[in-house]
Amino acid sequence: MSTKPAVAQEQVFDAFRRWGYLAARLDPLDYWHPPGHPELDAAGPAHHARNIYCGTIGADFMHLPDPAQRRWIQERMESAAPAVDQPAILERLIRAQLFEQVLQSRYLGTKRFSLEGITSLIPLLDEILESAAGRGCEYAVVAMSHRGRLNVMHHIAARPAHEVFAGFEDVDPRSVLGSGDVKYHLGATGTYRTRSGRAVNIHLASNPSHLEVVAPVAMGRTRAKQARLGKDGHLRCMAILMHGDAAFAGQGVTAEALALGGLRGFRTGGSVHIIVNNLIGFTTSPGELHPSPFSADLAKRLPIPIFHVNAEDPDAVVRAGRMALDFRYAFQSDVVVDLIGFRRHGHSEVDDPTITQPRLYARIQAHPLLWESYAKKLGADAVPQAEAIRAEFEAEQKKAEALEKTPLLRTLPPYWSAYKGGDHDPAMEVDTGLPAENLAAITQALTAVPADFHIHPKVKRLLDERARMGRGEKPVDYGMAEALAFGSLLRQGVPIRLSGQDSRRGTFNHRHSVLIDTATETEYVPLGHVAGGQARFDAYNSMLSEAAVLGFEYGYSRDYPEALVLWEAQFGDFANGAQIVIDQFIAAGEDKWGLLSGVVLLLPHGYEGQGPEHSSARIERFLQLAAEDNIQVCQPSDAAQYFRLLRRQALRAWRKPLVVFTPKSMLRHPEALSPLGDFSRPRFQTLVPDREVERAERVLICTGKIGHELKIERRKRKDTRTAVWFLDQLYPFPEAEFAAELARHPEARELVWVQEEPANMGALFYVLPLLERVAAGRPVRSVKRSASASPATGSAKAHELEQRTLITLALATSA
Numbered sequence: 001m002s003t004k005p006a007v008a009q010e011q012v013f014d015a016f017r018r019w020g021y022l023a024a025r026l027d028p029l030d031y032w033h034p035p036g037h038p039e040l041d042a043a044g045p046a047h048h049a050r051n052i053y054c055g056t057i058g059a060d061f062m063h064l065p066d067p068a069q070r071r072w073i074q075e076r077m078e079s080a081a082p083a084v085d086q087p088a089i090l091e092r093l094i095r096a097q098l099f100e101q102v103l104q105s106r107y108l109g110t111k112r113f114s115l116e117g118i119t120s121l122i123p124l125l126d127e128i129l130e131s132a133a134g135r136g137c138e139y140a141v142v143a144m145s146h147r148g149r150l151n152v153m154h155h156i157a158a159r160p161a162h163e164v165f166a167g168f169e170d171v172d173p174r175s176v177l178g179s180g181d182v183k184y185h186l187g188a189t190g191t192y193r194t195r196s197g198r199a200v201n202i203h204l205a206s207n208p209s210h211l212e213v214v215a216p217v218a219m220g221r222t223r224a225k226q227a228r229l230g231k232d233g234h235l236r237c238m239a240i241l242m243h244g245d246a247a248f249a250g251q252g253v254t255a256e257a258l259a260l261g262g263l264r265g266f267r268t269g270g271s272v273h274i275i276v277n278n279l280i281g282f283t284t285s286p287g288e289l290h291p292s293p294f295s296a297d298l299a300k301r302l303p304i305p306i307f308h309v310n311a312e313d314p315d316a317v318v319r320a321g322r323m324a325l326d327f328r329y330a331f332q333s334d335v336v337v338d339l340i341g342f343r344r345h346g347h348s349e350v351d352d353p354t355i356t357q358p359r360l361y362a363r364i365q366a367h368p369l370l371w372e373s374y375a376k377k378l379g380a381d382a383v384p385q386a387e388a389i390r391a392e393f394e395a396e397q398k399k400a401e402a403l404e405k406t407p408l409l410r411t412l413p414p415y416w417s418a419y420k421g422g423d424h425d426p427a428m429e430v431d432t433g434l435p436a437e438n439l440a441a442i443t444q445a446l447t448a449v450p451a452d453f454h455i456h457p458k459v460k461r462l463l464d465e466r467a468r469m470g471r472g473e474k475p476v477d478y479g480m481a482e483a484l485a486f487g488s489l490l491r492q493g494v495p496i497r498l499s500g501q502d503s504r505r506g507t508f509n510h511r512h513s514v515l516i517d518t519a520t521e522t523e524y525v526p527l528g529h530v531a532g533g534q535a536r537f538d539a540y541n542s543m544l545s546e547a548a549v550l551g552f553e554y555g556y557s558r559d560y561p562e563a564l565v566l567w568e569a570q571f572g573d574f575a576n577g578a579q580i581v582i583d584q585f586i587a588a589g590e591d592k593w594g595l596l597s598g599v600v601l602l603l604p605h606g607y608e609g610q611g612p613e614h615s616s617a618r619i620e621r622f623l624q625l626a627a628e629d630n631i632q633v634c635q636p637s638d639a640a641q642y643f644r645l646l647r648r649q650a651l652r653a654w655r656k657p658l659v660v661f662t663p664k665s666m667l668r669h670p671e672a673l674s675p676l677g678d679f680s681r682p683r684f685q686t687l688v689p690d691r692e693v694e695r696a697e698r699v700l701i702c703t704g705k706i707g708h709e710l711k712i713e714r715r716k717r718k719d720t721r722t723a724v725w726f727l728d729q730l731y732p733f734p735e736a737e738f739a740a741e742l743a744r745h746p747e748a749r750e751l752v753w754v755q756e757e758p759a760n761m762g763a764l765f766y767v768l769p770l771l772e773r774v775a776a777g778r779p780v781r782s783v784k785r786s787a788s789a790s791p792a793t794g795s796a797k798a799h800e801l802e803q804r805t806l807i808t809l810a811l812a813t814s815a
């Protein structure tokens with residue numbers, strides 16, 4: 001027999017493997033038309049491969065470069081569909097539908113972002129959790145936006161229905177004046193019970209309206225939980241990330257998060273992504289939302305398979321879910337399930353979709369409920385079952401009505417019990433100082449390399465210098481101060497995780513946390529060798545992203561309060577690429593959700609003539625976000641202060657995000673070096689007074705580099721009556737310390753705030769009213785650059801001129 005027909009057959013199959021998903025029957029309403037592909041048309045209509053690849057599952061996987069992965073999917077697709085538990089699916093579809101209907105009838109005119117039109121999300125999640133539990137999964141971190149969230153809280157996070165319904169009753173508004181969040185953003189925790197009796201702890205992450213930004217946060221949380229679990233953490237804990245179709249395609253952070261998931265410092269053994277795809281975004285249709293046929297196509301940039309599935313074929317949905325989950329466990333890879341359904345109502349239930357999509361919505365109105373059509377397919381009379389379930393939900397609704405307090409839908413893991421949020425309490429302060437012997441021992445470890453390690457001569461010089469610093473033979477610089485803070489914390493059992501662009505070496509060549517053998521490029525991490533039984537030190541160079549990476553580290557800090565978790569911007573100027581994470585999570589997370597974080601942002605800041613985007617971390621923006629002791633905003637004025645600040649952050653029980661404006665040229669500035677003896681002083685000083693001036697007539701107050709420049713100039717001028725104070729902690733404002741220090745200078749006639757930033761930036765707006773309050777009648781003036789649309793000049797010479805003028809004005813006495 002000739003082999004030709006077999007070869008031809010294989011070629012046809014290959015065309016379907018490659019392009020079949022483009023002609024699959026994916027839209028339950030048959031309204032959106034699949035684009036098809038010419039190679040499929042050539043194969044004719046009745047080919048077996050068409051049945052497999054153009055049915056209600058469209059597998060898009062031929063872009064995977066790994067043949068084993070392609071073969072794995074091919075075999076699964078081409079073998080008979082596994083049996084599914086249809087009665088169980090039917091019950092879940094009825095429940096998902098009636099949960100929404102009871103809400104609709106009881107709370108008419110209230111937004112709930114119903115799941116109707118895509119209720120098979122619930123059996124899909126059931127299958128994923130069931131299969132995952134079978135593979136040893138005990139924890140699932142779940143992220144999703146508004147759509148169907150309340151349904152998921154009940155059916156997946158296992159919160160009793162009356163607790164979820166209680167959000168609609170809004171019984172105790174006074175308890176949340178100015179704080180709290182809407183019900184479809186709240187997190188929930190609970191225990192999902194699989195049909196085989198296993199338990200999976202569900203952590204549905206709290207999220208802001210800002211779509212997609214929760215994805216990297218959930219990934220960071222997953223990684224932290226995995227780190228806590230140890231070696232097989234990636235098998236015991238996984239992330240399930242749900243997305244809207246419009247948001248998945250449009251938000252850049254999705255692309256960042258997908259990429260992050262494949263990188264060593266950030267991977268979690270594969271996230272299972274589900275696009276809850278209703279083929280619409282608010283009023284906007286798919287053709288306006290993404291340029292290629294599917295919202296999911298973004299994922300094809302990476303070797304990630306996509307299973308498109310018609311949400312109205314529940315058996316296929318379950319099959320796709322199982323394949324996705326199995327793929328995740330087989331290859332520790334991300335995977336996407338694109339669950340394609342529709343949206344039965346408007347964007348919310350108070351929005352009329354017939355204005356923008358009249359024909360589509362005429363079709364939707366005539367379309368039967370999924371549980372009804374599925375019951376019909378099974379030949380089951382599910383009406384009595386549905387009536388019983390409706391009665392159950394109605395009773396739950398009555399229970400919710402009777403509640404006097406809105407229940408909290410989550411419990412925090414026990415590792416949070418030792419930590420506090422709320423207002424600053426001085427009683428929480430701890431000693432951060434360390435005796436010289438201790439520092440010497442750490443220095444010894446930090447400055448030694450294995451005998452056979454080929455060290456770069458520049459690094460050797462740096463380690464020799466650091467060794468001298470640690471022995472007290474030379475003042476300590478910032479890089480060494482940080483290494484000593486890290487080393488000492490690791491010895492005390494505090495794990496450290498640091499990430500950022502080029503953060504292992506440090507943008508300014510100041511960190512060198514990972515040493516590279518010049519002959520072999522093998523790595524040696526001195527901070528991994530500071531003591532036997534020490535805590536873990538992890539430093540990662542991140543991808544060139546701000547939003548997803550900071551979101552990830554915030555997430556990590558949420559599930560590892562014992563650790564010092566730091567994110568470093570290349571220059572502070574770039575932190576605004578992560579503004580959503582800063583505004584929505586870091587600044588507001590405690591206020592909205594009562595959730596704490598001790599994440600640290602290291603933001604290189606300072607005016608050094610490097611241009612508009614290498615000068616300012618936008619101090620003003622952080623100060624505008626500061627209220628209710630939500631964050632700490634600091635700029636340590638010398639190396640020892642930086643050491644104390646980092647240690648304070650890790651050792652205090654107060655878990656608050658810390659924003660640190662870190663030095664660039666000041667890293668090695670002689671004024672900012674600290675003698676070793678300073679490291680034994682116990683406390684971070686929120687206000688650093690000027691011990692060179694006994695009785696000041698004028699007090700210049702500033703933060704960061706400009707203070708050192710002012711001091712140098714003052715000495716040159718032999719001015720003994722002008723003090724320069726550093727406000728090392730801008731927020732919370734150290735009012736008592738300030739008043740106490742001012743009382744030591746009864747002759748001080750005026751206070752002058754001096755900043756490098758233009759008048760519309762920097763701390764000026766924030767600090768002036770505070771200074772006026774503590775000045776108790778003395779005049780307060782300010783010296784700053786003129787208001788400007790961009791933070792700094794592009795000319796190094798113009799910068800010098802401006803800087804000279806600032807200093808001159810600051811030291812000139814007012815009339």
Ligand SMILES: Cc1ncc(C[n+]2csc(CCOP(=O)(O)OP(=O)(O)O)c2C)c(N)n1
Binds near residue numbers: 147211244247276
């Ligand atoms: C970053 C961001 N931009 C805009 C919005 C406003 N918004 C809320 S939902 C929505 C449509 C989302 O569509 P899709 O992602 O498809 O989810 P669906 O609501 O259809 O489930 C928009 C534009 C938002 N919440 N976040």
